[in-house]
Amino acid sequence: MNGQxxxxxxxxxxxxxxxxxxxxxxxxxxxxxxxxxLALQRDGxxxxxxxxxx
Numbered sequence: 001m002n003g004q005x006x007x008x009x010x011x012x013x014x015x016x017x018x019x020x021x022x023x024x025x026x027x028x029x030x031x032x033x034x035x036x037x038l039a040l041q042r043d044g045x046x047x048x049x050x051x052x053x054x
Contacts, residue, residue, distance in 0.1 A: 004029040004030060005030060005034060007029075008030060008038065009038070011025075012026075012038065012041075018042065026038060
């Protein structure tokens, strides 16, 4: 899953606006809790790029 998580994070970083399809893809390859964390990151409520997330 780490490889898939990294792939999704890179996809999300490249795009300014995410589509429904982007979120559906993320949900299809990641655990629901991880998708929730990505959503919080996207909203600016959590920084998953911090050292604690590596």
